[in-house]
Amino acid sequence: MKIQQMAFMLIAVTLFFVIAGLFILxxxxxxxxxxxxxxxxxxxxxxxxxxxxxxxxxxxxxxxQPLTSCIDTDKVMALENHIQDYRNFWGISxxxxxxxxxxxxxxxxxxxxxxxxxxxxxxxLIPTSNGTGVPNFVNLCRRxxxxxxxxxxxxxxxxxxxxxxx
Amino acid sequence: MVEIKMLNKxxxxxEEMVGFAVIVILVSLILVFFLVFSLNTKPQTNSYEVxxxxxxxxxxxxxxxxxxxxVSVNDLISSCVQNETCSNQQNSCDILNQxxxxxxxxxxxxxxxxxxxxYNLTVISNFGNVLSIQKGNITATYKGAPPELxxxxxxxxxxxxxxxx
Numbered sequence: 001m002k003i004q005q006m007a008f009m010l011i012a013v014t015l016f017f018v019i020a021g022l023f024i025l026x027x028x029x030x031x032x033x034x035x036x037x038x039x040x041x042x043x044x045x046x047x048x049x050x051x052x053x054x055x056x057x058x059x060x061x062x063x064x065q066p067l068t069s070c071i072d073t074d075k076v077m078a079l080e081n082h083i084q085d086y087r088n089f090w091g092i093s094x095x096x097x098x099x100x101x102x103x104x105x106x107x108x109x110x111x112x113x114x115x116x117x118x119x120x121x122x123x124x125l126i127p128t129s130n131g132t133g134v135p136n137f138v139n140l141c142r143r144x145x146x147x148x149x150x151x152x153x154x155x156x157x158x159x160x161x162x163x164x165x166x
Numbered sequence: 167m168v169e170i171k172m173l174n175k176x177x178x179x180x181e182e183m184v185g186f187a188v189i190v191i192l193v194s195l196i197l198v199f200f201l202v203f204s205l206n207t208k209p210q211t212n213s214y215e216v217x218x219x220x221x222x223x224x225x226x227x228x229x230x231x232x233x234x235x236x237v238s239v240n241d242l243i244s245s246c247v248q249n250e251t252c253s254n255q256q257n258s259c260d261i262l263n264q265x266x267x268x269x270x271x272x273x274x275x276x277x278x279x280x281x282x283x284x285y286n287l288t289v290i291s292n293f294g295n296v297l298s299i300q301k302g303n304i305t306a307t308y309k310g311a312p313p314e315l316x317x318x319x320x321x322x323x324x325x326x327x328x329x330x331x
């Protein structure tokens with residue numbers, strides 16, 4: 001009888017500890033999942049910055065001072081015709097640069113060509129229709145000429161949208 | 167004799183129940199401590215996206231020309247603190263307000279039908295509040311960037327951006 005009582009007691013205590021342990025595990029793993037999601041998002045944003053800072057796009061020292069996350073749009077327009085050479089270079093499936101501000105609503109969906117640049121809203125370097133798009137803010141800089149024919153640097157606010165499969 | 171045996175059995179059962187209750191209470195206390203500890207860890211509010219936005223917005227070239235040069239938002243904030251006027255006789259603070267409002271509006275479209283419910287941008291110098299732009303609702307879920315300290319010699323200027331979801 002005593003052995004039976006002890007056996008019941010042991011089962012009850014074990015069950016109780018298992019339930020409590022499961023409770024702790026569930027709470028811990030929900031945090032891990034959230035952290036993993038945050039790290040994935042941050043990695044994707046870092047990839048966007050890395051692409052923006054690559055020599056093919058970056059402003060370098062062309063605009064008075066070295067800027068990080070700054071894209072020389074004049075350079076990008078020159079690169080547009082040779083983008084096929086870079087298709088597998090960054091390991092991405094899509095790449096687009098879009099103006100955020102100033103952004104004329106009529107020009108927002110107008111793709112840039114050598115004929116209409118800079119009166120356009122986006123430069124689609126690698127077109128794609130599927131995948132996960134990650135946008136991040138950058139400066140879009142170019143040389144402009146004012147009303148008195150004096151050249152100056154114009155830096156706008158834009159977004160780089162990188163599309164990757166995954 | 168039979169009664170004494172029954173009483174002993176009941177006593178043993180009571181002792182086991184008390185032991186079990188003690189274990190349950192101890193484990194519950196540990197669980198409560200664990201819960202308090204895990205819920206007290208504040209969620210990360212500094213966002214890489216908002217930091218990138220702030221850096222890029224500060225380098226935007228504005229329509230204000232001072233000494234023959236178009237100035238960036240960064241420099242326009244310093245001009246506003248010094249109450250300077252642009253070449254077209256417009257007040258630097260007016261252009262700053264207009265530019266930053268436009269940038270916030272286009273970058274973080276907000277409202278009930280958008281993921282972003284509201285935003286707040288504040289520029290503070292050691293002389294006082296320089297500019298404050300606020301739109302939409304302030305919610306408990308938000309993202310921000312570490313305060314940006316502008317490199318100026320005239321005053322200590324700090325920019326804060328918070329986006330509410």
